[in-house]
Amino acid sequence: xxxxxxxxxxxxxxxxxxxxxxxxxxxxxxxxxxxxxxxxxxxxxxxxxxxxxxxxxxxxxxxxxxxxxxxxxxxxxxxxxxxxxxxxxxxxxxxxxxxxxxxxxxxxxxxxxxxxxxxxxxxxxxxxxxxxxxxxxxxxxxxxxxxxxxxxxxxxxxxxxxxxxxxxxxxxxxxxxxxxxxxxxxxxxxxxxxxxxxxxxxxxxxxxxxxxxxxxxxxxxxxxxxxxxxxxxxxxxxxxxxxxxxxxxxxxxx
Ligand SMILES: [Zn+2]
Ligand SMILES: [Zn+2]
Numbered sequence: 465x466x467x468x469x470x471x472x473x474x475x476x477x478x479x480x481x482x483x484x485x486x487x488x489x490x491x492x493x494x495x496x497x498x499x500x501x502x503x504x505x506x507x508x509x510x511x512x513x514x515x516x517x518x519x520x521x522x523x524x525x526x527x528x529x530x531x532x533x534x535x536x537x538x539x540x541x542x543x544x545x546x547x548x549x550x551x552x553x554x555x556x557x558x559x560x561x562x563x564x565x566x567x568x569x570x571x572x573x574x575x576x577x578x579x580x581x582x583x584x585x586x587x588x589x590x591x592x593x594x595x596x597x598x599x600x601x602x603x604x605x606x607x608x609x610x611x612x613x614x615x616x617x618x619x620x621x622x623x624x625x626x627x628x629x630x631x632x633x634x635x636x637x638x639x640x641x642x643x644x645x646x647x648x649x650x651x652x653x654x655x656x657x658x659x660x661x662x663x664x665x666x667x668x669x670x671x672x673x674x675x676x677x678x679x680x681x682x683x684x685x686x687x688x689x690x691x692x693x694x695x696x697x698x699x700x701x702x703x704x705x706x707x708x709x710x711x712x713x714x715x716x717x718x
Pocket of ligand 1: 482484515
């Protein structure tokens with residue numbers, strides 16, 4: 465009997481969904497990197513990463529700002545006089561590696577990458593549940609893209625990620641917002657002009673009726689202006705009298 469040794473290796477070879485390296489190489493070292501998530505599905509998804517990618521994830525394990533969950537103390541949250549969302553939590557710091565991962569997903573729409581990013585968001589969601597002493601949120605929604613952006617890209621990354629989380633954690637995904645326009649080059653503007661710019665960018669979906677606690681998902685938190693403006697619109701539109709509480713869920717904190 466001839467043994468085909470090559471096919472054994474082929475069958476054990478496992479491609480890392482991010483970098484494409486053989487994730488079975490150094491699998492025992494990778495297993496030593498803990499995955500800080502309780503739900504088995506996202507935990508298993510992250511276990512499919514190679515050791516290097518697993519180590520590259522800059523988890524925000526110890527949020528310093530109690531409001532936005534940033535790993536450093538946070539001028540933005542101290543300065544903001546009025547806030548429409550309760551608190552938010554972010555999974556990771558927005559490092560160069562994380563910028564690459566997000567670009568890989570946004571511009572190619574790769575489903576394997578999507579699963580990884582959603583699994584990382586599970587970490588932030590579990591922290592949000594712990595911080596608010598809740599077992600679950602009934603509704604999850606996402607920051608929408610402006611129509612021309614959606615046409616260009618073909619999908620809304622925040623919506624797709626929210627749907628994955630909804631499935632895992634038994635929440636109901638509801639599209640509740642429209643985005644009327646996209647504001648360019650956020651980083652070049654002052655904070656004040658960003659807040660002013662956001663006004664009028666979003667409206668609530670006119671047919672939606674909703675109440676209670678809502679998780680609002682976006683990919684990257686920069687100043688919190690988008691999150692806050694969406695929360696303002698959602699609260700205003702919620703029934704019976706703006707009684708919804710909005711909780712932010714972000715993949716990365718810049
Ligand atoms: Zn990898
Ligand atoms: Zn903060």
